[in-house]
Amino acid sequence: MKSQEELIGEISTVMERFMAQSGELEFAYKALEMQTEQLKKMQEELHQSRILSALGEMSATVAHEIRNPLSGMGGYASLLARSIPPEDPRRKYVDKIIGGISSINKIVGNLLVYTKKINLEKQSENLVAWVEAILAHIEIEIEKEGKNVKLERSFPPEPLNAEIDSERLQQVMLNLLMNSIHAIETEGCIRVGICTNEGFAEISVSDNGKGIEQEHLKSIFTPFFTTKEQGTGLGLAIVKKLVDLHEGSISVESRSGKGTSFCIKIPV
Ligand SMILES: Nc1ncnc2c1ncn2[C@@H]1O[C@H](COP(=O)(O)OP(=O)(O)OP(=O)(O)O)[C@@H](O)[C@H]1O
Ligand SMILES: [Mg+2]
Known part of the structure; x- marks a missing residue:
């Protein structure tokens, strides 16, 4: 017990x-x-x-x-x-x-x-000559818009080759450059730069146009976001998609009233 x-x-x-x-x-x-x-x-x-x-x-x-x-x-x-x-x-x-x-x-x-x-068709391209050809086309667009826009170049002296789908990436450049032209009211300047940095080719498009308002910055790559009456809001969404397909990246800096700068990085 x-x-x-x-x-x-x-x-x-x-x-x-x-x-x-x-x-x-x-x-x-x-x-x-x-x-x-x-x-x-x-x-x-x-x-x-x-x-x-x-x-x-x-x-x-x-x-x-x-x-x-x-x-x-x-x-x-x-x-x-x-x-x-x-x-x-x-x-x-x-x-x-x-x-x-x-x-x-x-x-x-x-x-x-x-x-x-989209399946990319990549081939080696000299970026300097390739951008020059795009700028020739952009000169015509500036004329059509009736604006006084100066194109400035900051290119390396030697050719810079990268594997790209030139047609698709041309669409990226045209979208960025057209946005810059639209951002400039009557006269201004667009600077296009090319350089290499740690295994990447960097292509920048900067303008001294009206800039992007701080609260819009997070939305500009979203499909259908536009502040333009005639815009589809798909331009930058397409830019992002095509740059991603190239395993690259895109960044933006902008100040309202001062201007905007986009920079694309593509692996060389
Ligand atoms: N360089 C720039 N300067 C000022 N605002 C810009 C610039 N680039 C883009 N934006 C802003 O981002 C928005 C989205 O751009 P996106 O290219 O996607 O479309 P969109 O230009 O409005 O239309 P679409 O490309 O069809 O003409 C623009 O409406 C504009 O407000
Ligand atoms: Mg656009």
């Missing part, structure tokens, strides 16, 4: 064990709860990214389908414009139709580049 003290001792040992185990159980339960919460969040994210990818595919198909009838409409509208003399009041309506078609074309074209899967 156990004494009363012995029984109390045993009961208290069992109680202690029970308390310890219930503490462990509580801890395990909390961990499980946290994991369930995380799992739920991951499920939601997966669902969201599935919706986004389906939307991306759908918009790529829609954009592709819109292209053909749109180019037909553009062609016929141009023919119509040619048959109506400029002084005819009906001419301005046709010009508006042509302007509208060209805006839709820009949106559809940008949407296609942004949503479709």
Whole structure:
């Protein structure tokens, strides 16, 4: 027969064990709860990214389908414009139709580049000559905009070769340079720089235009963010996508009212 003290001792040992185990159980339960919460969040994210990818595919198909009838409409509208003399009041309506078609074309074209899967076709390119050719094109765009914009170059004296998809990266440069032209009201300066730094080719585009407001800086690479009436807001989203495909990076510095500087780094 156990004494009363012995029984109390045993009961208290069992109680202690029970308390310890219930503490462990509580801890395990909390961990499980946290994991369930995380799992739920991951499920939601997966669902969201599935919706986004389906939307991306759908918009790529829609954009592709819109292209053909749109180019037909553009062609016929141009023919119509040619048959109506400029002084005819009906001419301005046709010009508006042509302007509208060209805006839709820009949106559809940008949407296609942004949503479709791109396989780069890289080859070795001398960046100095390559940028020079792009600037020749930009001179024409500056003329078209009727602005007094000076182009400054800061290039290395020797050729600088990098493996790039020249057509895709040209699109990057044109988007950056067109944004700079748009940021300059009537006159200003755009400086394009090329240099190498720790295994990377750095290409910078800086302007002394109106700059980007601090609160907009975090949104400029987000698709459809625009402060322009005629903008698609896809320019910089495409820039980011194409630079990422080159395993490069892009950074931006801007001061409202002073100017903006973008710098692309591409592995050499
Ligand atoms: N160099 C710049 N100077 C000032 N603001 C800029 C500059 N580059 C970009 N931004 C700002 O970032 C926004 C997004 O640029 P993004 O190129 O993506 O679209 P967008 O230029 O508005 O439209 P799109 O490229 O279709 O013409 C612009 O609307 C503008 O507010
Ligand atoms: Mg743009």
